[in-house]
Amino acid sequence: MRSTGALHRRARVAARSALAVLATASLLATAAPGAAGAVTPTAVLSSTAAPVALTGPQLAASWTGPLSTRGRYIVDADGNRFKLKSSNWAGAQGTYEGSGDVNDVTNHQADEKSNNIPLGLDRTPVTQIMADFHSLGINSIRLPFSNAMIRDTTVVPDSGVAANPQLKGKTPLQVYDAVVAALTADGFAVILNNHTTTYRFCCGLDGNERWNSGQSTQQWIDDWVFLANRYKANKRVAGADLRNEVRRDTWDNPNWGWGDDHDLYTALERAGNAILQADPDMLIVMEGINWYGIPQGAFEHGRPTLKPVRTLSHTLIDSNKLVYSAHFYSYTGSHHTGAGGSWSGGNTNDPRYRDLSPEELIQTVNDEALFVTEDGKHYTAPVWISEFGAGGRGTDPTNGDVAKDRDWFKRFTDILVQNDIDFAQWPTVGWMDANGKPNDNWALINYDATGKRLSVEDAGDWRATDWNKLVNVPGRTGKIASVNHWNIVDIDHGDWNLSRTMLAKPDWSPGNFKGNCPDTQRLIGLSRSYGRGLCTDVNQPTKTAGTWEMVNSEKYVKQGDWASGYDKVQCPVNSFAVGYSMSGPSTVSVLCAPSATPLPTTGRTLWFDRGDNPQNPGKVRGDWAENDYKGQCADNEYIAGVAMTWWWGERGRPNALLCRPLR
Numbered sequence: 001m002r003s004t005g006a007l008h009r010r011a012r013v014a015a016r017s018a019l020a021v022l023a024t025a026s027l028l029a030t031a032a033p034g035a036a037g038a039v040t041p042t043a044v045l046s047s048t049a050a051p052v053a054l055t056g057p058q059l060a061a062s063w064t065g066p067l068s069t070r071g072r073y074i075v076d077a078d079g080n081r082f083k084l085k086s087s088n089w090a091g092a093q094g095t096y097e098g099s100g101d102v103n104d105v106t107n108h109q110a111d112e113k114s115n116n117i118p119l120g121l122d123r124t125p126v127t128q129i130m131a132d133f134h135s136l137g138i139n140s141i142r143l144p145f146s147n148a149m150i151r152d153t154t155v156v157p158d159s160g161v162a163a164n165p166q167l168k169g170k171t172p173l174q175v176y177d178a179v180v181a182a183l184t185a186d187g188f189a190v191i192l193n194n195h196t197t198t199y200r201f202c203c204g205l206d207g208n209e210r211w212n213s214g215q216s217t218q219q220w221i222d223d224w225v226f227l228a229n230r231y232k233a234n235k236r237v238a239g240a241d242l243r244n245e246v247r248r249d250t251w252d253n254p255n256w257g258w259g260d261d262h263d264l265y266t267a268l269e270r271a272g273n274a275i276l277q278a279d280p281d282m283l284i285v286m287e288g289i290n291w292y293g294i295p296q297g298a299f300e301h302g303r304p305t306l307k308p309v310r311t312l313s314h315t316l317i318d319s320n321k322l323v324y325s326a327h328f329y330s331y332t333g334s335h336h337t338g339a340g341g342s343w344s345g346g347n348t349n350d351p352r353y354r355d356l357s358p359e360e361l362i363q364t365v366n367d368e369a370l371f372v373t374e375d376g377k378h379y380t381a382p383v384w385i386s387e388f389g390a391g392g393r394g395t396d397p398t399n400g401d402v403a404k405d406r407d408w409f410k411r412f413t414d415i416l417v418q419n420d421i422d423f424a425q426w427p428t429v430g431w432m433d434a435n436g437k438p439n440d441n442w443a444l445i446n447y448d449a450t451g452k453r454l455s456v457e458d459a460g461d462w463r464a465t466d467w468n469k470l471v472n473v474p475g476r477t478g479k480i481a482s483v484n485h486w487n488i489v490d491i492d493h494g495d496w497n498l499s500r501t502m503l504a505k506p507d508w509s510p511g512n513f514k515g516n517c518p519d520t521q522r523l524i525g526l527s528r529s530y531g532r533g534l535c536t537d538v539n540q541p542t543k544t545a546g547t548w549e550m551v552n553s554e555k556y557v558k559q560g561d562w563a564s565g566y567d568k569v570q571c572p573v574n575s576f577a578v579g580y581s582m583s584g585p586s587t588v589s590v591l592c593a594p595s596a597t598p599l600p601t602t603g604r605t606l607w608f609d610r611g612d613n614p615q616n617p618g619k620v621r622g623d624w625a626e627n628d629y630k631g632q633c634a635d636n637e638y639i640a641g642v643a644m645t646w647w648w649g650e651r652g653r654p655n656a657l658l659c660r661p662l663r
Contacts, residue, residue, distance in 0.1 A: 048465045050457050051137025051472060056130065059139060059187030065235030066281035067189065068320040071483040072373035074283070074382050074422065077235075079479050084384055085471050086140040086191070086424035087133075087444060091119035092176050093144035093244075094199025098206060109201045110440035112431045115160030116149060116199050117175040120429040122162045123447040126179070130186045132445050132453060133428065137471035141188050142241060142386055142424045143180065144195035147215060149173055150223050163451060177230075184236035191285060191424075192227060193241035193386070194220075202244060203290075209249040211242070211267050221271045225278045232279040239283030240275050241386060242268055245290040245327065253292040256308035259493025264289055265312060266493070273317050277503070280318055285384060287325045288369075295337045295348050302335045305368040306383075311626040313379035315487035317498050319518050319537065323422075324379075326369035327387035330354035330408035334364060354401070354408035361408075365415055373419070377622035378486045378534065384422040388412065391441035392456060392463035406462055413466045420475035425467075486621040489515035489523075489533035491582060498535075499578070501548065502591070508550045509581035512588050516579025519543075522593070523577040523639050525632035526654050527625030528608060531582050534624050538635045539662050541576065542596040549575070552589035556641075562605045563643035563656050570641030570658065574599050577639040586652025587644045603640060603660035606631050609653075633659035 054062070064077040076082045091114035100107040112119060120129055133141070149172045156175055161167040167175050183190050196208040197215055207213055211220045224240060231237040246254045246264050257265045272284035288308065293301030305326045316322050332338035335350035356364060372383050390409045391402075416423055430443025432454055438446040444467070446454045456464050489496050496515040497503055508514065517523055517535035525534030549572065556570045571577055571592035576599065579591030606613050608631030614620065624630070631654070633639055641658035644650070 048468045049472070050464075050468060051135070053131070053135040053137075054187070055134065056186035059134065060185075062187070063139075063189070065189070065238060067238045067283050069283070069323060069382055070320065070480040071375060071380055072382050073476065073480045074323065075480050079482075081476050081478060081480050082139075082189070083420070083475055084140050084189070084191075084422035084424065085138050086142050086189075086384075086386070086422075087136065087138050087428035088142045088144065088193075088387065088424055088426045089118045089179075089429055090114070090144055090195075090427040091429070092117055092149055092172060092179075093146045093193075093195035093202065094148070095119075095201050096199055098200045110430065112439050115156050116146065116152065116172045117156055117160060118143070118179050118429070119427075119431070120445075120447050121164050121167065121175070121179075122160050123431070123449060124163050124451045124453070126164050126182045128451070129429070130182060130188075132455065133183075133188065134186070135455065135457065136428075136444055137468070139187075139189060140191065140238070140424070141183055141428070142191045142193050143176075143183070144193045144244070145176060146196040146199050147194065147220065147223050148197065148199050149176060150226060180231065180234070180237060184234055187236075189236055189238040191239040191241050191283070191386075192231075192237065193244060193285075194224070195244040203247065205250055208244075209247050210254060210262065211246065211264070211271075212261060213249065217261065217267055217270070220267075221274050224271050224275050228275045228278040228282060232281070235281060237282075239285050239323065240272075241285035241287070241325065242271050243287065245287070247289075247291040248293065254289050255292075256289060256304070257312050257490070257492065263493075265308070265314070269314050269316075269496075272314065272322070273498070276316060276318050276321060277500075280321075282321065283323050284316055284321050285323045285325050285386070286314060287327070287386070290327070291337070295339070297348065301337075301348070303332070303368070306372055307368060309372055309379045311623050312490065313381075313488055313622075313624075315489065315496075315498050315518065315535070317500055317503070317518055319485040319487060319520060323382045323384050324369070324372050325384045325386040328353065328365065328369075328385060328412065329388060330390060330405045330412075334368065353412075354404040358411055361411055362415060365412075370419055370421065373421075376484075376486070378488050378624045379622055380483075380486075382422060384424065385416065386424045387426040388423065389426040389442045390463060392461040393438055393441045409463060410466050413470045416470060417473050417475075423470065484538040485521065485536060486524075486538075486624075487518065487521065487535045488624050489517065489535060489579075491515040491531040491533075502579070508548075508579075508591060509552075509589050512581040512583045514579060514581035514591075516591055521578070523579065523590075524635075524637075525624070525630055526580065526608075526639075526642065526657065528629040528631075528653055528655075529585060530625055530628045531585075532625035532628065532630075533580060534621065534630075534632060535578075536635065541599065541638070541662055544594045544596045546594040548578070548594070549592045550581075550589050551592055559601045562603070562641070562658050566643040566645045566655060567652075568641050568643045568658075573601055577642075580642065584651065587642055587654045590639075590642055599638065600661045600663065603637075603658050605643075606633060606657045606659050607655065608657070609655040631657045633657060636662055638662055 095108040095114040105113045288306040289304040333352040339347040430440035430446045432446040444456045491513040499516045521535040521537045575592040578593045581588045637659040643656040
């Protein structure tokens with residue numbers, strides 16, 4: 001969420017420690033988008049006429065839920081591309097800025113008091129809001145919420161739903177239910193977004209820095225499972241956007257894969273798979289790290305966004321449900337907090353995104369996010385720019401240079417169009433005063449107290465040309481072919497159980513770290529020291545309904561000694577490795593699944609004790625175990641066994657794979 005009108009009010013906030021003030025600056029901003037391969041800064045040819053407003057039945061007829069993914073594209077239940085053309089209907093995440101009387105509207109973001117429900121329900125009937133959303137050309141809504149909303153039994157004041165009397169007497173969650181029902185009945189896809197823990201407006205030192213700020217990780221996951229079960233019958237509730245803008249708190253940075261309670265990578269993995277066990281139809285949307293470090297020149301600081309995904313991506317129990325997301329605003333930067341205006345704490349000398357040349361911006365958004373859309377990598381997934389925007393009317397004293405913002409908005413939307421990227425503008429709905437002046441000039445639609453509307457399509461909003469360009473260009477359409485997957489198993493810090501089959505069974509290697517592939521995949525690679533594995537479904541043999549076997553001995557080494565002098569664990573004939581377990585660096589066992597058809601028993605020994613084998617696996621599927629030796633069988637092979645030794649301090653690390661052809 002981008003912050004407007006908030007900085008000049010921070011003086012009213014109680015003084016904090018110097019470190020807290022510095023960290024607050026680092027938390028205002030958002031992350032950046034990127035491109036699939038190089039982007040050519042050519043002119044974007046598209047219609048800039050106002051979008052054709054579909055009716056609810058027309059939009060509903062245009063796609064069928066649930067949604068899933070095929071490579072870099074999101075598709076509907078019929079396999080047709082469904083490009084998320086979205087906006088953020090904010091409010092249910094809370095708007096209170098944390099200082100002063102919560103009932104005083106001036107203490108709320110942009111002087112808009114949401115009553116912890118989506119904005120505008122006090123001013124306009126929801127049926128009119130739906131019609132106005134259609135007029136924007138969008139097909140989906142990112143719908144933020146706070147964890148506090150789930151347990152809030154307070155009835156929304158009647159004034160908060162004055163234009164929708166049918167909602168009187170309801171709690172914030174019940175109003176949220178009604179909004180979800182209205183949106184999906186009108187054909188919109190809804191992506192639920194866990195924006196905040198409390199109702200306090202994001203994004204400073206506000207108690208919402210991490211998924212487990214003010215709550216445990218398990219409570220956060222339980223809340224997600226509650227919502228997944230609540231909406232699972234509605235296939236237009238299409239996705240779960242797991243957490244908004246994870247960032248540094250006063251003392252600690254978030255990290256990616258360290259295994260502690262600040263590890264965003266593992267938290268997202270756990271939550272996503274818990275949701276899929278409750279509702280296998282949900283898309284799982286994961287955002288990268290929004291900010292780390294203290295924003296001063298003497299300290300390391302920056303905005304990693306999706307960069308860590310290049311070497312450590314996620315694997316879900318359902319391989320076609322992962323979407324990555326990133327946020328991007330003109331006044332932030334790769335190492336700039338976004339601080340500015342009358343409050344300058346944390347305003348570093350690093351460039352903002354709007355200060356970059358066209359070529360630099362293209363390269364930066366690719367490096368920070370859109371590289372994820374490259375084909376055939378372990379990280380390949382759709383990228384959804386789930387927040388971006390600009391103020392379209394008047395000036396924005398918080399964020400500064402209107403001319404630069406206009407230039408950036410054009411260039412950035414060109415990048416989205418040229419790369420055919422899914423998007424969600426921030427925000428959809430705002431207020432305006434009796435004189436027609438928007439409280440929040442970033443909103444696409446503003447309503448006054450009587451329900452009168454001011455839209456991005458009305459005269460005077462400079463964003464209209466670029467907004468219309470963005471929503472009118474469809475990009476890739478029609479059927480999307482099925483794709484193969486390559487996915488990481490990461491047991492660096494514990495079990496990585498990605499198989500629905502094995503999740504339903506007892507621990508298959510007690511006392512050891514273990515990893516197993518999704519049910520549709522098999523093991524195809526191992527790393528030497530880190531316990532990483534690589535799974536794939538390319539040329540995948542069909543499994544029978546027989547028993548999966550854990551093998552921790554050489555009892556099936558019967559077709560010849562393929563690694564003389566080394567200890568080996570090997571699958572029985574006509575089965576293939578789908579998992580493995582380790583004790584520290586030592587290989588303990590392989591998990592073998594039976595094949596429905598006979599498999600060849602000839603093969604080759606693939607050594608990776610002195611270097612990568614194949615020599616450049618990073619160029620094939622991406623570097624899935626950075627700075628470690630890796631062994632990776634060919635796409636038309638399966639792993640039948642693993643060899644290891646305790647010689648010369650080897651401690652049982654894997655040295656070789658037995659790779660056999662699939663046919």
